[in-house]
């Protein structure tokens with residue numbers, strides 16, 4: 001398992017699937033921020049207190065503004081980052097709680113592909 005320090009994601013293999021490069025890859029360190037998932041506001045508001053409750057340190061970044069898609073306005077998406085040392089625990093927590101929520105499961109998978 002390697003870490004892309006440009007995309008803040010864990011990478012299986014030799015090339016980052018996001019930036020398509022290998023030169024940003026290195027072995028992950030405990031404090032490296034890892035992308036946990038990118039979700040819309042309503043879900044971010046559910047995820048945030050869960051991470052806080054479990055004392056999982058995280059940072060949140062707003063991505064882009066609103067956009068039109070299928071007639072409904074999508075407000076900002078939020079990307080959650082957790083330190084590499086806390087990533088496995090955070091992933092397990094959210095996978096368990098959102099076991100029946102296809103949207104969150106997809107977001108978790110997408111961030112880790």
Ligand SMILES: [Zn+2]
Nearest residue numbers: 004007016019
């Ligand atoms: Zn990358």
